[in-house]
Amino acid sequence: MAAPRAEHELHKRRFSRNAGVGITLACFVFIVFGLTYVKITNGGLTQGFDHVVRPELIPTEESN
Amino acid sequence: MTDATQNVGSYEDEAQFGDYVALLKPRVMSLVVFTAAVGVFVAPVHVHPFVAFVAILFIALGGGASGALNMWYDHDIDAVMKRTSRRPVPAGKVTKGEALTIGLWLSAIAVVMLGLASNWVAAGILAFTIFFYAVIYTMWLKRWTPQNIVIGGAAGAFPPMIGWAVATGGVSVESVLMFVIIFMWTPPHFWALSLFMNEDYSKAGVPMLTVTHGKTVTRKHILAYAALLAPLAIYAAFTSIGGWIYLAAALYLNAKFVYGAWQLWQRNDAAAEADGYKAEKKYFRFSLTYLFASFGALLVQALWVQGFGMGAW
Numbered sequence: 001m002a003a004p005r006a007e008h009e010l011h012k013r014r015f016s017r018n019a020g021v022g023i024t025l026a027c028f029v030f031i032v033f034g035l036t037y038v039k040i041t042n043g044g045l046t047q048g049f050d051h052v053v054r055p056e057l058i059p060t061e062e063s064n
Numbered sequence: 065m066t067d068a069t070q071n072v073g074s075y076e077d078e079a080q081f082g083d084y085v086a087l088l089k090p091r092v093m094s095l096v097v098f099t100a101a102v103g104v105f106v107a108p109v110h111v112h113p114f115v116a117f118v119a120i121l122f123i124a125l126g127g128g129a130s131g132a133l134n135m136w137y138d139h140d141i142d143a144v145m146k147r148t149s150r151r152p153v154p155a156g157k158v159t160k161g162e163a164l165t166i167g168l169w170l171s172a173i174a175v176v177m178l179g180l181a182s183n184w185v186a187a188g189i190l191a192f193t194i195f196f197y198a199v200i201y202t203m204w205l206k207r208w209t210p211q212n213i214v215i216g217g218a219a220g221a222f223p224p225m226i227g228w229a230v231a232t233g234g235v236s237v238e239s240v241l242m243f244v245i246i247f248m249w250t251p252p253h254f255w256a257l258s259l260f261m262n263e264d265y266s267k268a269g270v271p272m273l274t275v276t277h278g279k280t281v282t283r284k285h286i287l288a289y290a291a292l293l294a295p296l297a298i299y300a301a302f303t304s305i306g307g308w309i310y311l312a313a314a315l316y317l318n319a320k321f322v323y324g325a326w327q328l329w330q331r332n333d334a335a336a337e338a339d340g341y342k343a344e345k346k347y348f349r350f351s352l353t354y355l356f357a358s359f360g361a362l363l364v365q366a367l368w369v370q371g372f373g374m375g376a377w
Contacts, residue, residue, distance in 0.1 A: 013078060020081030031118055035181055038114045 083157040087135055087166060088128025095355070096127040096223045102359045103227020103242060106305045106366040111182075111231045118181045119230040123223055126174035126190045130219070132167035133198035136160055138206070144268040147261060167198070178230075186229035193222040207269070210276040217250030218243075224359070241300045242362075248293035249355055252286045252325060256348040259283075259328075260341035279336075283329045286347075290325035294318035297358060305362055307369065313361035317354050324350055 100123040104116050111119070135142065135153050143154035152158040171194045179187030201216030209215075221243045228239035258265055258274045259282060265272040273282045297318050301311035324347045331343060 010078075013080070017079070017081045017084075020084075031121070031177075034114055035118055038112050042112060 077156055079152060079157040079162075083152040084166065086152050087132045087158060087163055088125075088170075089131035089134075090128075092131060092220075093124045093128050095220070097124045098356065099242070099246065099359055100124070100223040100227040102363045102366075103224030103229075103239065104231050105227075106238070106242075106362050107228050107231030108304065109231040115181055116230070119178060119186065120227065122174045122178040122181065123186075123190060123226050123230075125170055126178070126194055127223065129167050129170035129174055130194040130197040132163050132170065133194070134202045136163035136167055137198070137202050139163075141207075141268045141270060145264040147264055178226075182230040183233045185233050185235075186226050189222060189226045189229055193219055193226070196222075208271070210271045210273040212271065213254045214251050217247050217254075220250060221246035238300070238303050238305045241296065241303060242305075242359075245293065245297050245300065245358060246355065248289055248296060249351065251289045252293075252321075253348065253351040253355075255282050255286050256328070256344055256351060259336070259344040260348075279333055283331070287322075287325040287329040290322045294322050300362075305366065307365045309368055310361045310365040313357060317357055317361075320350065321354050 097120055100120050101116075104111055104120065135151055138148075139153040139160055142148035142151050148154065153160060153163050171191075175187050175191045175194070178190050197216070197219035201212065201219055205212040205216050224242035224246070225235065225239045228242070229235065232239075255273055258272045259279055262272070262274045262279070266275045273285060298311070298314045300306050301314050324343075327343060328347055336344060
């Protein structure tokens with residue numbers, strides 16, 4: 001059975017560093033998510049052909 | 065081991081998160097954020113607020129990454145100079161290897177993310193800026209020529225150009241003028257600092273103009289650059305980013321900047337030492353105000369035009 005781990009000064013000092021890295025990574029995830037949302041909602045057509053022809057994606061002159 | 069950079073071992077010396085932030089030169093980053101933001105907002109193309117925020121953030125991160133690379137390479141100089149001796153690497157908080165790794169990774173992340181968020185022209189200029197600051201300035205010019213900060217100043221002048229490229233996808237007269245304003249402002253700003261921090265540079269063997277050519281020559285150079293900057297900064301008022309507001313600000317700020325340089329040129333070392341370099345310190349502080357106020361005026365001008373549809377030519 002493992003003995004309860006005593007809180008060492010080392011752990012306290014490292015906590016702020018780890019918390020900082022954690023918050024930074026969370027912010028990065030938020031930025032990538034937000035950027036993706038903005039690009040999708042402002043970027044016009046988001047469909048691809050994906051092996052199936054979709055008439056709405058073909059330019060007008062070609063479809064005529 | 066006498067090398068301070070090797071003094072890392074016990075947990076008391078372990079870097080805190082703030083030490084890694086300090087590696088990115090936050091005060092320099094604040095200037096980068098501001099000038100890049102002005103570049104984005106004065107451009108004639110609307111940028112989505114979130115994209116603008118992300119772009120400015122990664123421009124700042126790129127600037128910070130180049131700061132980390134600078135601290136990696138300049139650890140020996142930083143350790144000798146009083147002004148820089150408490151930086152994370154010479155203080156023994158962060159190792160040289162960590163500074164290099166962080167600098168390289170953050171550079172890559174900043175460039176790729178800026179490219180994905182905006183466009184690859186902006187990302188390309190950011191990549192060149194990092195290369196210019198870390199390699200051309202830090203590794204080559206800084207230890208070699210008294211013109212180090214003249215040419216190296218280009219690195220600090222790129223952010224508004226990158227901001228403009230974020231919005232427009234290109235380069236134009238207006239963005240080049242914003243570049244030129246910072247480029248021409250940098251030498252008087254740093255030479256004013258070196259007039260009263262001369263011993264630091266001399267001790268570290270950095271060939272600042274004050275060390276190699278003396279303070280009298282430096283005073284002449286400050287006046288010359290301030291006089292050359294003025295017409296260029298005022299000319300920006302007559303481009304698409306200018307208008308009455310910026311013109312009024314530019315006339316006032318440049319008159320004061322040139323007059324201050326003229327006053328420094330009139331002084332000699334005996335007078336400066338007698339009053340503890342009062343005028344030089346005042347000029348250095350004003351140079352910071354000059355840059356923030358000049359770009360602030362461009363921003364106010366742009367907001368005025370966008371908000372009220374008036375004020376521009």
